[in-house]
Amino acid sequence: QKEVEQDPGPLSVPEGAIVSLNCTYSNSAFQYFMWYRQYSRKGPELLMYTYSSGNKEDGRFTAQVDKSSKYISLFIRDSQPSDSATYLCANTGNQFYFGTGTSLTVIP
């Protein structure tokens, strides 16, 4: 079992839709959770960072962590074509563990 499992997608939504991206993790010792966004042929860039259960909001983005079920989510409100990218969830144990990424396309 991989440390982090992520729905691979691809996901295609119309502009303005609410997007939900999800990951599960296996190790309850994981404390820090991150979401990265990766545009085509670019390196991943940090989008959200949280270390506690609950919600963290940043503009149109909300990261949600449920440690009891080992489930993390990223919600994107009012999605824009510029949000089209691959989204990677990451957790930290003795090293960073990344999901395989979910490819998102927002159609104008």
Add this chain to the structure above:
Amino acid sequence: KAGVTQTPRYLIKTRGQQVTLSCSPISGHRSVSWYQQTPGQGLQFLFEYFSETQRNKGNFPGRFSGRQFSNSRSEMNVSTLELGDSALYLCASSVGQGSYGNTIYFGEGSWLTVV
């Protein structure tokens, strides 16, 4: 503030050759880690260097090696290249060592194609 810089961005090598990739971290960052990214496996951790010492290593064969210099710049080397080594190699830097409480910032990556 300049980000993480990786060179070269693209390269093509032949099976059996070796390759060296370079990474300059964000100024003030002392930790450099390397990742391999492929469509099937996603991002996989190679190794981390802090203060010129390898602190952590992923599950890759000994053909993959790295080093860090006193100015925190890092290089990784892959010897006896195989077709399966074709991937995007990403360097990431952070202020401190390890993963707990740290945030890592990635470079644009080096695209390696082995033919």
